[in-house]
Amino acid sequence: MLCQAGVTCHEYTLTTEGALRALVGARRRLDGAVLGVGSVRTVDDLRAAAEAGDDFAVSQVVLPELIDAADELGLCYIPGALTPTEVISAWNRGVPAVKLSPVGPLGGPEYFRELLVPEHRYA
Secondary structure, eight states: TTTTOOOOOEEETSSSSHHHHHHHHHHHHOTTTTTEEEOOHHHHHHHHHHHHHHSEEEEEEEOOHHHHHHHHHHHHOEEOOOHHHHHHHHHTOOSSSOETTOOOGGGHHHHHHHHHHHHHHHO
16 A cells, blocks of 8 residues: 555564564565665674565664674665764765664754764865
């Protein structure tokens, strides 16, 4: 139903029981959909997601071992970061994107702007 409405990217969070089974089922039914897993915290999580046929993985943390494992598995891995050091560390490791979270308690959009300020001052 979501794909028919134009939503072709789906994330199955590993904090939900049966997430990988749901991804496998969706892979069979949703031709052309981009399917991934969220709440990845271990290399074993990444391996299980790859075996289930995911296209991407999202995490709440920046861990070098997850970045390396995702690269070895050929997965698009998007780590989560909060501090400027974590964000830059993730970028410097070559990830395609960084999930900034949990940003709400720190000011939401204003926190995003503050992260960009030094880059704009010295560019």
